[in-house]
Amino acid sequence: MILCIAEKPSVGRDIARVLGATTSRDGYMEGNGYCVSWTFGHLCALLDPNEYNAQWKGWNMSSLPMVPERFGIKVTDDKGVVKQFNTIKDLIAKAEMVINCGDAGQEGELIQRWVYQKAGCKVPVKRLWISSLTEDAIREGFQKLKDQSEYQHLYEAGLMRAIGDWLLGMNATRAYTLRFAKGVGKDRQVLSIGRVQTPTLALIVKRQQEIEHFVPRTYWELKTLYRDTLFSAQLPVEEDEYAITSLEQGQNLVDSIKDLPLEITSVEKKKGMEYAPRLFDLTSLQVECNKRYGMTADDTLKVIQSLYEKHVTTYPRVDTTFLSDDIYPKVPATLNGIKDYFPQVTPLLPLKADGGKGATSLPKSKKVFDNSKVTDHHAIIPTGQRPENLTEQERKVFNMVALRFIAAFYPPCQVANTTVLACAGDISFKVTGREVLEQGWREVFAKEKTDDEVEEQKTLPAFRKGESGPHQPQLQEKTTTPPKYYTEATLLRAMETAGKTVDDEELRDAMKENGIGRPSTRAAIIEKLFQRKYIIRDKKNIKSTEVGINLIQTIISPLLKSAELTGRWEQKLRAIERGDYTAQQFLEELKQMTTEVVHEVKAD
Numbered sequence: 001m002i003l004c005i006a007e008k009p010s011v012g013r014d015i016a017r018v019l020g021a022t023t024s025r026d027g028y029m030e031g032n033g034y035c036v037s038w039t040f041g042h043l044c045a046l047l048d049p050n051e052y053n054a055q056w057k058g059w060n061m062s063s064l065p066m067v068p069e070r071f072g073i074k075v076t077d078d079k080g081v082v083k084q085f086n087t088i089k090d091l092i093a094k095a096e097m098v099i100n101c102g103d104a105g106q107e108g109e110l111i112q113r114w115v116y117q118k119a120g121c122k123v124p125v126k127r128l129w130i131s132s133l134t135e136d137a138i139r140e141g142f143q144k145l146k147d148q149s150e151y152q153h154l155y156e157a158g159l160m161r162a163i164g165d166w167l168l169g170m171n172a173t174r175a176y177t178l179r180f181a182k183g184v185g186k187d188r189q190v191l192s193i194g195r196v197q198t199p200t201l202a203l204i205v206k207r208q209q210e211i212e213h214f215v216p217r218t219y220w221e222l223k224t225l226y227r228d229t230l231f232s233a234q235l236p237v238e239e240d241e242y243a244i245t246s247l248e249q250g251q252n253l254v255d256s257i258k259d260l261p262l263e264i265t266s267v268e269k270k271k272g273m274e275y276a277p278r279l280f281d282l283t284s285l286q287v288e289c290n291k292r293y294g295m296t297a298d299d300t301l302k303v304i305q306s307l308y309e310k311h312v313t314t315y316p317r318v319d320t321t322f323l324s325d326d327i328y329p330k331v332p333a334t335l336n337g338i339k340d341y342f343p344q345v346t347p348l349l350p351l352k353a354d355g356g357k358g359a360t361s362l363p364k365s366k367k368v369f370d371n372s373k374v375t376d377h378h379a380i381i382p383t384g385q386r387p388e389n390l391t392e393q394e395r396k397v398f399n400m401v402a403l404r405f406i407a408a409f410y411p412p413c414q415v416a417n418t419t420v421l422a423c424a425g426d427i428s429f430k431v432t433g434r435e436v437l438e439q440g441w442r443e444v445f446a447k448e449k450t451d452d453e454v455e456e457q458k459t460l461p462a463f464r465k466g467e468s469g470p471h472q473p474q475l476q477e478k479t480t481t482p483p484k485y486y487t488e489a490t491l492l493r494a495m496e497t498a499g500k501t502v503d504d505e506e507l508r509d510a511m512k513e514n515g516i517g518r519p520s521t522r523a524a525i526i527e528k529l530f531q532r533k534y535i536i537r538d539k540k541n542i543k544s545t546e547v548g549i550n551l552i553q554t555i556i557s558p559l560l561k562s563a564e565l566t567g568r569w570e571q572k573l574r575a576i577e578r579g580d581y582t583a584q585q586f587l588e589e590l591k592q593m594t595t596e597v598v599h600e601v602k603a604d
Contacts, residue, residue, distance in 0.1 A: 003095035004036045007103040012038035027087035044114035065598040089119040101128045110158030132314040157577035175601040196517040202561035205552040214482035220244040226471040231429035250475040257424040263468035266421040273412035276441035278321035279379035282519040290489040297523035312387045317520035322373040337384030410441035433460035485541035498567035514567035
């Protein structure tokens, strides 16, 4: 008998149906030489402190740091979990081979490996690695099973992540609670500290303090109106200063040019192309859903996970916006599968990946297909399977994913950018215009746009170099504004870039390895901060509570609250996953970091 173990019951039943295991048993399906069982969440976990050392049960500063010689695991103390684990253990004992059908990612690998270890699995283990749960994808995956050893580095990265969270979380939480928390005994407030949650909270607190301590400044901008077009003065600016810092200075500039003609010195018109937005990874999908629909990161993850389990979108916990080359031949079938829902697909049909007689040639852009940018999984796309019985939220999220995919195969948007330079006396002026010549991929989103998202065009009059005439200079008073509070969208981006503000997509890609947390865990981290009353929602804004601010002010270790330092830690975990860094090296660093954190608290 071959035993397949899936990540959850619904996925197990999908796999069982494909394999012909149609007889339902208690905790598994059976038939055709297969048994298909499943986990649900973490069946196993790392041991609690007192299970390593009885003296670690009580919270005492003298027992810190707690660093086990060897980490162990246990079955989670839950009646339903224990029952399911024993079912799997009995099946493993009878199996001639096990196929790991767990979630195809770092955490999924760890969950499964711990179950096999605790169950005493001695038989060969193969790995099913798929990016969607359609019948075709499952069949194809079973034809390409890999040996479990090929995913050893992935498991080691997940293990080190879990051990790191245990070591730093357990020790730092106890140390700071014992040293700084108010109250005694059971009434003592626990200061919860985590490897990712604390630097995330620190980002929110820092931003909030920047806003509260912000001192506005008044400055002026010089403009001039010529042929119903407002030009902006190009004045020299000192670093971190504004060109016009007093009303008197501004008025002198106005007086110096008001009787002089404005002369057009340059008219430059350039045609350009704007490419379709990137396909979605999990973070960009969460960002877009928060901006457009106000959905939380956690809500978005639940919805896209549901769409994956309904077979209409691919694996969601991904951090790439690219597709691998092997997806290219499958695109026409995917587009055909969703054409009834999206009239935008019609212009692309009939098409074939290789062109062909009577078919539109399917573009293959490096902005979409790039093997070097894809590791375990590709970007989130529709599977081509007919979407049915979707909730309102599922429909909205599916539409976003599908329209991005469709837009990727439309032509670029053709634009004309015009730059006009002018001068009055010694002062230079500038105005820019933009005109959309051909909508291209923008047609795909035309019906989805709200009024304030309609593409803005700024068509300029036909200026001619050398022309001149009277103009109306004016001063516009401005006031500097504080930074904005984080929303879930901007906080997710900040976590992705370890707190740095980055708008350029390519630069953001390069920084993902140094981000804090994983795409799949960031939503849970944010939710944990809400649950612990460290942060609150104020409409779309995220604000820190007094408890959260006090916690960050209490923490003396930069390691615990620096997004940059935590980002370097994430980088090493990814290096373990690639095999470029050893788990043993990382574990030694963890132990040293933990000891330093505890000693800092004791010495304060």
